[in-house]
Amino acid sequence: MEIFASTPRLILRELIPADAAGMFELDSDKAVHLYLGNKPLSTIEESREVIRFIRQQYRENGIGRWAVVEKESNRFVGWAGLKLVKKPTNGHVNYYDLGYRFIQKYWGKGYATECAQACLDYGFNRLRLENIYAMADAGNAASKRVLEKAGFRPDGTFYEEEILHNWFTISRETWQSLHG
Template sequence: MKMFIETERLYFRELLETDVEGIFSLDSDPEVHQHLGKNPIKNIQQAKDVIKFIRQQYVDNGVGRLAIIEKESSDFVGWGGFKLITDLTNGHKDYHDLGYRFLKKHWGKGYATESSKAAVEYGFNELKLPSIYAIADIDNLQSQRVLKKCGFIEKEIFNYDLVPHYWYEHHKLTMELF
């Protein structure tokens, strides 16, 4: 098993078929999906399909969301990292989007900031990305704080699936200023 990113308390690895229970717990929770279109999954097969979809992104795009594992317990706590967005979004196409999602029982531990800072560093230093982008529902104040702590600059508001979102950008040059 290859670890891609490591922090003091967490590590990132590829999502595996054995993560199906974790993905189901994560993506079937309506509170987790509060700012994600409010469309949680409803069964284990959908969780398997999520994993299959992400694993195919590893093959097709060389990147995809990664499982985030708590070192102390070896528990699946969520996912994070990059996704290559090939659809036109807010005037952008073929860009790397930073995302993260955590099981509710792990909220408030600082995992989103810790993992996202490490992912940004990995994106710039290992993947050699010139820019990283992110979006956050305008009502998702916690995600907005995380992204700003990680050096993202809020650029504008746009409608994503008919819901207002902030568009964030982070460029390699900005990283060197921190």
């Protein structure tokens, strides 16, 4: 199992089939899915399928979302990471998207910001990307705050599935100026 990044409190590693119970706890929660189209999962088999899908992205694209494990407890707390998005979104195609999702009891601990920074470091310093993008439901103030704390800048709005989203961008140059 590959570890992609480590922070003072977290390990970001590849998602594995053994993460299915944690993924189900995460994705079956309506509160977690409030800004994700309100489509929580209803079976653990759906979580297994999500993990298989992400592992396929590792094989095809060399990147995908990573499991986030709390070092102190060794517990699965959610996922974070970069994903190569091949379908057109807000006028972009074949771009790297930063995303994260955490089990509700781990909200408010700063884990999303910690992971976002580790993912940006990986994207700019290991993958040598020029730009990384992110989006958040326009009503999700907490997610927008995380992205801005990580260094992203708002770059307009767009509709996806009739829901208004904010688009965020960060360049390698901006990242380096913040972490030079």
